Amino acid sequence: MKIRTMKYFAGQGFRGIWRNRLMSLASIGTIASCLMIVGIFYCIAVNVDYMLETLEETTGITVFYTEETEEISEEKIQALEDQLNRIDHIEKIIYISPEEALNKEKEEWGEYGSLLEGLENDNPLPPSFELTLDDIRYQKEVISQLNQINGIEIRYLEEETKILIGFNNMIRIVSLVLIVILGFIGVMLMDNTIRLTVYIRKNEINIMKYIGATDWFIRWPFIIEGIIIGVIGSILPLIVIWFSYNFITELIYERNTFIQKILVFRTTGEIFNLLTPISLVIGIGIGVIGSAISIRRYLKV
Amino acid sequence: MIQLHNITKIYPNNVTALKNISLSIEKGEFVFIIGSSGSGKSTLLKLLLKEIEPTQGEIIINDKNITHLKKKEIPFLRRKLGVVFQDFRLLPNKTVYENVAFAMQIVEATPKEIRRNVPMVLSMVGLAKKARCYPNQLSGGEQQRTALARAIINNPPILICDEPTGNLDPVTSWEIMKLLKDINDRGTTVIIATHEKDIVDKMKKRVIEIKNGTLIRDLSKGGYSDED
Ligand SMILES: Nc1ncnc2c1ncn2[C@@H]1O[C@H](COP(=O)(O)OP(=O)(O)OP(=O)(O)O)[C@@H](O)[C@H]1O
Ligand SMILES: [Mg+2]
Numbered sequence: 001m002k003i004r005t006m007k008y009f010a011g012q013g014f015r016g017i018w019r020n021r022l023m024s025l026a027s028i029g030t031i032a033s034c035l036m037i038v039g040i041f042y043c044i045a046v047n048v049d050y051m052l053e054t055l056e057e058t059t060g061i062t063v064f065y066t067e068e069t070e071e072i073s074e075e076k077i078q079a080l081e082d083q084l085n086r087i088d089h090i091e092k093i094i095y096i097s098p099e100e101a102l103n104k105e106k107e108e109w110g111e112y113g114s115l116l117e118g119l120e121n122d123n124p125l126p127p128s129f130e131l132t133l134d135d136i137r138y139q140k141e142v143i144s145q146l147n148q149i150n151g152i153e154i155r156y157l158e159e160e161t162k163i164l165i166g167f168n169n170m171i172r173i174v175s176l177v178l179i180v181i182l183g184f185i186g187v188m189l190m191d192n193t194i195r196l197t198v199y200i201r202k203n204e205i206n207i208m209k210y211i212g213a214t215d216w217f218i219r220w221p222f223i224i225e226g227i228i229i230g231v232i233g234s235i236l237p238l239i240v241i242w243f244s245y246n247f248i249t250e251l252i253y254e255r256n257t258f259i260q261k262i263l264v265f266r267t268t269g270e271i272f273n274l275l276t277p278i279s280l281v282i283g284i285g286i287g288v289i290g291s292a293i294s295i296r297r298y299l300k301v
Numbered sequence: 302m303i304q305l306h307n308i309t310k311i312y313p314n315n316v317t318a319l320k321n322i323s324l325s326i327e328k329g330e331f332v333f334i335i336g337s338s339g340s341g342k343s344t345l346l347k348l349l350l351k352e353i354e355p356t357q358g359e360i361i362i363n364d365k366n367i368t369h370l371k372k373k374e375i376p377f378l379r380r381k382l383g384v385v386f387q388d389f390r391l392l393p394n395k396t397v398y399e400n401v402a403f404a405m406q407i408v409e410a411t412p413k414e415i416r417r418n419v420p421m422v423l424s425m426v427g428l429a430k431k432a433r434c435y436p437n438q439l440s441g442g443e444q445q446r447t448a449l450a451r452a453i454i455n456n457p458p459i460l461i462c463d464e465p466t467g468n469l470d471p472v473t474s475w476e477i478m479k480l481l482k483d484i485n486d487r488g489t490t491v492i493i494a495t496h497e498k499d500i501v502d503k504m505k506k507r508v509i510e511i512k513n514g515t516l517i518r519d520l521s522k523g524g525y526s527d528e529d
Contacts, residue, residue, distance in 0.1 A: 005409050207390050210350070211451065212380035213407040215373070 005217075013224030016197040023193040024229055030189050031233025031286050034182035035279045039241040041175030042275050047265050048168045052136050054264050055164065060092075061139070061156040063146060064128035077127060080152065084129060087145045092132040101125040136161055183286055190229065190290020191297075194222050198298045205299070219299065222291045230287025234279040238272070245271060302328040302459070302490055303349065308358035310344050310514075318344040320514045322358070326492065328458070331485045333501050334494045335525060336511035342494035345511070346463050349492075350382060351375045363458070380408060383452030383489075387464035389444045391436040397423065397447045398432040404451045422450045426480055442473035449477065453484055460484060462493045466500065474500060498525040 017024040063084070065072050077095070084093050096104075102125055106116050133142060139161055146154050198205070205218055249265045303326040310319040318341045326332055334342050347353045348360060351370055359368045367378055391400050398419055405415045423429050426446040436444055445465060452460055462481065466474035478500055485491040495501065501508060501524060508523035509516065 002409050004412060005406070008406055203390075204392055207392060208403075208407060209376075210379060210384050210390070211404045211407055212376045212378075212455075214376045217376075217407060 009220040009224045012221035013228050016221060016225040017228060019200055020193060020196045023196050027186065027189045027193045027229050027290070028233045030182065030186040031230060031283050032236045034179065034186050034286070035234050035283055036237035036240065037175065037178050037182060038282060039237050039275055039279065041171055042278065043241065043245060043271055045168065045171050045175065046271060048164055048171065050266050051264055052164050052168065055136060055157065055161060060130050060132040061142065061146070061154060062128050062130050063152050063154050064126040065151055066153050067151065072127060080129065080149070083149055084131065087142055089133050089135065089138040089142055090131050091134040094130045096128050096130060098123040098125045098127055101128065137165060183282070186286040187290045187293065190226060190287055191294045193229070194225060194291040194294035195298050197222060197225060198294060219295050222295050222299065223288060226287035226291030227284055230284035231280065233287070234283025238276060238279055241275070242268060242272065302326055302363060304361040306359040308348065308360065309356045310348060310353065311356045318514050322516050324509060324516060324519060326490065328490055329485070329488055331482070331491045331506045332493070333506060333508045334492065334511065335496070335501060335508060340511045341514040342511060343463055346461050346492070346494055349461060350384060351378060380455060381457050381459060383457035383460040385445070385448050385452045385460070385462040385465045387467040389436070389448045391444060391447055393436050396433050396435055397428055397439070400436070400447055401450045401454050404454050408455055418454060422454050426450045441468050442476065445469060445477055446480070449480060453489070457489070459490045459492065462491070464495055465493060466495065466497055471499065478504065501525040
């Protein structure tokens, strides 16, 4: 295909959109709302995932013996480590000696850390193991296996993890359903839009056929029309999401310093790295599929 | 150049529009196809353009059997056939210039070729001054000349006209006919379906007469009817 022909197709595509602007607007609107939802849910899902990841890293599972520290022998610790090693989905096992535990506490207490001075000789903190899972979704499974080991206590963030995982799954399902429904509506509206253009250009198309236009020459402007509508329909929500995302994350960071440990967000750049191509693909996809259906049905070339 | 072998066309509603027609048209000929309304003239031309398929028989154009042409090949056949319709079929939202240039865009001519050839053809058909007009600003004769310019802009070896003067007054009809003759003189094969007795009589060209779908007369240098 030659460049001047592509220019002609693009011109025809834009003209088609302009000639039935109401329908084009409706199509753009549907694609945009579809992608707005995709975008919003994507942002939420990615961040929930990110929070889970952060949770996995910062708050793993901690296990320790309930007995008095002095009674715990080296062999017992070694035996526990061996048992832990046999459990699936545990990625990392870190041994934390009472001394290390104390130092950590001091750090966390910050300026009040000096209050803990002197405990070195009579350290109440037991030796413990910090476990990191390869995926936090297996937490329940691992916990139930840990429960079978006698004489240890297990500490982990059960509630938070449960909520996040449930939330994550719900978002995935809801967004998938919405995308399918809206995508379907988008394709149908697109089909109608292109049908109108085909109808308006019926005369022209007939004449084109008589003077030797190939089928593709006749089809391309309609496909381009679909592509243009798809691109506009995907860029609009991207812009809106860009600004809202910046705004909302900043707001949360500013206001809620205390939950920052769990409420961590991906940067806008990280979000758009993937959201932009996803949106464009879906938007253009809906546009092109819609016009392709219409071309097949109404454009008897 | 064009050969029909035993062509029969029966429309889906069982109307037999053409019955067992055989004829041959050589390169550079000027041929009238005449016959009363409903005799099958347009059907014959539509068969050449592959707008409809023959029920029986074979059509050969330029040594190529086009009876069963792949859908993909039809546009390329049509590029060899310039067409002029009785109702002009111009694009109302394009100027005279654009209507003609459009035919060149379709075959992906360069802008340079378009800028060179369109004015040339427009002045040949006497429309140089109307290049910027829209079809609704033109007289019937001017519209027909635009259609003619569009039909010949890509230099097709064959020009097919279905009642090119049907809506025009006698003087204008003659001007169009002279143009067609000029085009024929340059080597283009011209085929015209018409009712216009006067013109056919005066032109003294080959006449093929169809009656109720049957070829009843094929005369070189003929007139409209036997009595002449
Ligand atoms: N698409 C069609 N479907 C069914 N019958 C048709 C169709 N087109 C033409 N006919 C019939 O075929 C016959 C020949 O029609 P055609 O149009 O070829 O005549 P014509 O010679 O061109 O007439 P005119 O001089 O009025 O244009 C007529 O009886 C017509 O009714
Ligand atoms: Mg006719």
